[in-house]
Amino acid sequence: MKKNVLLAPGPTPVPPEALMDMALPIIHHREPEFKPIFEECLEGLKYLFQTERDVVILASSGTGAMEAAVTSFLRTGDKAIFVNGGKFGERWGKILKAYGCVPIEVKVEWGKAVDPAVIEKLLDEDPEIRAVYFQASETSTAVKHPAKEIAAITAKRPGVICVADAITATGVFDLPMDAWGLDIVVTGSQKALMLPPGLGFIASSEKADAFLETANIPHYYFDIKLEKKKLADKQTAWTPAVSLIVGLRKVLAMIKEEGLENVHKRTARFAKAAREGAKAIGLELFAPDSPSDALTAVKIPDGIDGLKVKKILRESYAVTVAGGQDEAKGKIVRLAHLGYAGTFDVITGLSALEMALADAGYEFEMGKGVAKAMEILREGA
Numbered sequence: 001m002k003k004n005v006l007l008a009p010g011p012t013p014v015p016p017e018a019l020m021d022m023a024l025p026i027i028h029h030r031e032p033e034f035k036p037i038f039e040e041c042l043e044g045l046k047y048l049f050q051t052e053r054d055v056v057i058l059a060s061s062g063t064g065a066m067e068a069a070v071t072s073f074l075r076t077g078d079k080a081i082f083v084n085g086g087k088f089g090e091r092w093g094k095i096l097k098a099y100g101c102v103p104i105e106v107k108v109e110w111g112k113a114v115d116p117a118v119i120e121k122l123l124d125e126d127p128e129i130r131a132v133y134f135q136a137s138e139t140s141t142a143v144k145h146p147a148k149e150i151a152a153i154t155a156k157r158p159g160v161i162c163v164a165d166a167i168t169a170t171g172v173f174d175l176p177m178d179a180w181g182l183d184i185v186v187t188g189s190q191k192a193l194m195l196p197p198g199l200g201f202i203a204s205s206e207k208a209d210a211f212l213e214t215a216n217i218p219h220y221y222f223d224i225k226l227e228k229k230k231l232a233d234k235q236t237a238w239t240p241a242v243s244l245i246v247g248l249r250k251v252l253a254m255i256k257e258e259g260l261e262n263v264h265k266r267t268a269r270f271a272k273a274a275r276e277g278a279k280a281i282g283l284e285l286f287a288p289d290s291p292s293d294a295l296t297a298v299k300i301p302d303g304i305d306g307l308k309v310k311k312i313l314r315e316s317y318a319v320t321v322a323g324g325q326d327e328a329k330g331k332i333v334r335l336a337h338l339g340y341a342g343t344f345d346v347i348t349g350l351s352a353l354e355m356a357l358a359d360a361g362y363e364f365e366m367g368k369g370v371a372k373a374m375e376i377l378r379e380g381a
């Protein structure tokens with residue numbers, strides 16, 4: 001028997017309270033017993049997104065919500081900027097292209113955050129650009145992009161919306177949709193929301209909702225205009241993922257009880273401990289300048305096989321982390337500390353990493369990383 005530990009940046013562990021609720025007998029989504037559950041979710045999502053706007057719940061993974069953020073709002077042939085500093089930034093470009101938009105790429109070196117001035121310059125040069133798509137947290141590189149600054153740029157332009165993929169940002173760090181003027185925010189269930197995969201979420205500002213009226217990209221299932229209409233009656237257009245929504249009510253109540261600010265503080269503390277712990281054993285961070293608190297990406301030292309480290313973590317120690325993708329393949333490992341994470345998940349992650357690195361031939365003083373993290377994680381510290 002091996003006790004598995006899941007420390008990947010999604011899917012993430014689900015609290016037993018939510019698992020129990022999701023195991024309850026299924027109820028019918030058009031009957032009265034579902035309505036109060038759904039209403040509670042809608043309120044809880046507003047709190048989580050820090051918005052007065054309705055948050056649409058989709059039965060899809062996060063990419064479905066990303067797709068809806070293009071197809072429900074833009075027109076064929078529309079020009080849109082996308083920030084490409086990793087796998088998920090690249091995905092914005094692919095979606096835009098798939099639906100006949102004109103993607104304008106802002107290429108960012110992996111591990112670095114975008115310079116908002118580059119976006120501003122492009123918008124100044126081309127008044128036809130209608131949207132800016134970016135990641136608030138680029139999970140493939142563990143980078144936090146400057147959402148507030150990007151939103152401040154689009155806020156000055158009535159014809160341009162800013163669209164944040166907050167799939168590993170919502171419930172991780174502060175991202176107040178209304179206060180910052182983010183026009184569209186999308187997220188998914190299997191990250192800081194502490195649920196299994198299967199729900200996508202999308203909220204849109206008044207400015208973005210004006211785009212709903214002129215959108216003409218062919219679409220059917222993901223129809224935000226229709227979903228918003230249905231929300232007026234506390235309904236979804238199609239059969240919702242009933243059990244996941246029952247679980248959603250529970251996790252949103254847990255977030256409310258802890259307080260969003262405290263959730264952010266807890267996550268930030270874990271992130272700091274993971275980063276400092278890694279540095280204490282001589283590891284370099286992949287995103288040292290603008291790290292996301294969702295996860296820590298560490299560079300595998302020269303001469304050590306990163307794929308082997310990940311394999312040892314899984315096969316010898318039953319710890320699942322994420323490796324690097326594309327150009328970072330074999331070069332980094334990514335330890336998550338978002339959502340249903342506690343002090344000892346960080347300790348477990350770091351100690352497992354130390355053991356796996358030692359097994360893979362890295363020479364260092366074992367325990368130093370964990371000791372550093374313990375210093376940071378102690379309640380009194």
Ligand SMILES: Cc1ncc(COP(=O)(O)O)c(C=O)c1O
Pocket residue numbers: 009010061062063064088135137138139140165166167168188197
């Ligand atoms: C930042 C970001 N965007 C998009 C996605 C894609 O979401 P999904 O796999 O739920 O479709 C992920 C998933 O890891 C992500 O981390």
